[in-house]
Amino acid sequence: MELLLIFMLLFMILAGIVALWTDELLSAVIAVGAVGVGTSVAFLLLGAPDLAITQIVVEVVALVLLIKVTIGVGVRTMSGMPSPKRLRLAAAVTVLLLLVMVRSFTGLPEFGSPVMERVDDAPSIVYLEEGLERTGSANQVMSVLLDFRAYDTLGEATVIFTAVFGALVLLRKKGKKDREDDDGGEDEE
Amino acid sequence: MVYVLCAMLLCVGIFGLISQKNVIKIIISISIMENAVNLFLVVIGYRRDGIAPIITERIHESVQFAEKAVDPLPQAMVLTSIVIGLGVMALMVTMALRIYHVYGTYDITEILKSRKKAE
Incomplete structure (x- = not known):
């Protein structure tokens, strides 16, 4: 179960990176759809069928909206990659935030023991x-x-x-x- | 491990939000961040080998339901958050359409340039 969840999360991270990396806007939209469907499967694994159903529906509507705003107006590729200066700034901020988050996770209970068991x-x-x-x-x-x-x-x-x-x-x-x-x-x- | 992967997914979104110049890519980044946060909240409420918090006849008779089911509270809140996310996404998409109609591009640096020219 946990392995499956980790696999889904890795798939979602990969799809997210593809969505940001590609020049084609249609590919980016489809990759973000993959992230959403991955979330839905993960919800199913975590015992949340209601959320999985809602997530699928929301993802379909979001895909339609995003396609309307890209192909619908005739924009297929994006112009120009971000400048190196901006990429460096983004990488620095991201790594810093990731470190803070990983540090703060030590205060949380282990995966598999919900918070509700700790509180009277x-x-x-x-x-x-x-x-x-x-x-x-x-x-x-x-x-x-x-x-x-x-x-x-x-x-x-x-x-x-x-x-x-x-x-x-x-x-x-x-x-x-x-x-x-x-x-x-x-x-x- | 699962927590760290959720944080990494969030960081992919934040990286895109800061680095990308295209309005559509920014919307996509926000969508990725939303998914990561929702998933993290549900993961916090997960119980090992837990069952969905739905009472069926079999469960009601055989086992202690409250000691088996996963936490329903984060799930309810995340359900709200997913639907609100769709509403916000619709608003962002219409804003992007409006930007495209006014400036003819999705590139925020070009939009800034043409705004400066207009002044």
Whole structure:
């Protein structure tokens, strides 16, 4: 199980590097799709089938969006590689961050022993033990999402609505000002 | 080992975010980072040989469910985060489209140049 997970992660890292390396934008989009599908398989290995399903759906929609923005407008290759100065800066920052992260992992429990076992009266244990009686839901992820923490889901819906609203405003063909100008032009005629 | 690999995936995303000049590549980097963080949160809640936190009749009768299932809380939060990620991605893609319509390129250095010229 752990070996499979490590294999999936290595595959995802490889796909991520390919996505950044290639000049062809279509290849980059497909490589990032591979990262997403790898995440989905990893979720399945980690006992999270709900997440795997959601991830697949999200990945398909994201792929369509990204293809619309590359092939849809006729851009196939990207112009010019990043300058060496920028690459050096990025490498330095990345290595520094990686070192900090690896150091901070010593404070975490070993892989395979969840945090909820270390804390007394962890909310997760309560959800697992009492979820069925209190919410009537067999799937405890959904009982947390829609019952115990329903306000978070409401907030999520708000965020999505805002994002879609912003996207619609940006995609509008004509701004309000242009339209008023057009009306003015018609009056003069 | 799994934690370090998750961190490496995140670092691939951060490297792209800093080094790339193309707007599409930047969106792709952010998407990779998102995947890495979501995966890391689920990995923290994993129990060795754990089962999915779904009660079936067989499990309900035979074993102690709370001692076998993986942590449902990070999974619920990550589910929220994945869907929000899609919303943010849609917003970023429309912004990129808008940039392309205005400047005719996805290259941020060229966009900066033409902005300076306009001033």
